[in-house]
Amino acid sequence: MRTDLAIIERWIQSGSHVLDLGCGDGTLLDYLQREKQASGFGLEINPDHITTCMARGVAVIEQNLDTQGLQNFEDQSFDVVLMTQALQAVRRPDRVLDEMLRLGREGIVTFPNFAYWRLRWYLMRRGRMPESEALPYRWYNTPNIHLCTFKDFEALCHRKNIRIKNRTVVDGQHQDRWLSRLWPNMLGQIAIYRITRQED
Numbered sequence: 001m002r003t004d005l006a007i008i009e010r011w012i013q014s015g016s017h018v019l020d021l022g023c024g025d026g027t028l029l030d031y032l033q034r035e036k037q038a039s040g041f042g043l044e045i046n047p048d049h050i051t052t053c054m055a056r057g058v059a060v061i062e063q064n065l066d067t068q069g070l071q072n073f074e075d076q077s078f079d080v081v082l083m084t085q086a087l088q089a090v091r092r093p094d095r096v097l098d099e100m101l102r103l104g105r106e107g108i109v110t111f112p113n114f115a116y117w118r119l120r121w122y123l124m125r126r127g128r129m130p131e132s133e134a135l136p137y138r139w140y141n142t143p144n145i146h147l148c149t150f151k152d153f154e155a156l157c158h159r160k161n162i163r164i165k166n167r168t169v170v171d172g173q174h175q176d177r178w179l180s181r182l183w184p185n186m187l188g189q190i191a192i193y194r195i196t197r198q199e200d
Contacts, residue, residue, distance in 0.1 A: 003170045004084065004110045004190050005031075011108060011166060011194050012036060016079040019043070019103060021065060021096070022086030026053035033058070040078065066091045070099045078104040085190075087111045089143045094156060097195070101162065107195045113169075115149035115185045134189055150185040157195060166194040 005028045012018065014036045020029050023042025026049070032038035042060040044050050053060040063072075081104035087093045088111050100107035112134040122130035129139040137144065148156075150169075157164055169188030184191065 002027075004192050007168060007170070007192055008082065008084065008108050008110070009036065011106075012038065012080055014038075016040075017077075019073070019078045019081045021070075021081065021083040021100070022089070023049070023053065023058070023060060023082075024084075025049045026056050026058035026060065028082065028084065029053070029058045030056045065096060070103060073103050075102055076105065079106070080104050081107045082109075083107070084110045085112070088146050088148065091145065093146050093148075094160070097156070097160065097162065101195070101197050105196065106165070108193070109153075109195065110190055110192045111148065111153070112144070113149055113185065113188050113191050114147040115151070116189045117186050118189075132189075150188060150191050153191060153193065157193075161198045162195050163198045164193060165196055168192045 008028065009031060012032060016036065016038050018029065018032060018038050018040035020040070020042040023029055023044050026042055029038070029040065029042050040059070042053055042058055043063045043065070044053065044060055045062060045064050050060050050062055081100040083096065083100065087096065087109055090096050097107065119130040119132060119135070122132070131138065135142070135144060154164065167184070169184045169192065170190040171187060
């Protein structure tokens, strides 16, 4: 598994009921089912990913968050709602966070950090929108429509009274290093957050 997914699985208790928004090919859900006896669903719109999920035995629903929302799920119907590397691709990330915490006791979110030093250097040196392993698209064909930084995300959480339970980071070599955790907005390539409502 990717390093960020390996970190996430440590935060999920055995037997949890999980919803994975933008579950991709089902790698994480498959692992959680096998190793942590988790149950739940994935939501995905890519037909190839849906086929792979089904072949793995991962329950997947074809559903577009932007056009269909999440109203087909009841309040607090999951222990954890996941969204890995997809928050920046939805039209209203702020509303998705609200929905995640309506549906689950906790949310776990990962996204590429646009303030990562290599992206800053790329933009300064070339004067063009950065491309990287975490952001491999060109500006005109990217699915990433709301890029943000650690500080942007934390400001949004503060405004929405969302409590950050855990925060960590993966650097450019996909490692969880102490230096990246010390200066996450500069040295963190992938942000990883565990969130809940303030009243919890």
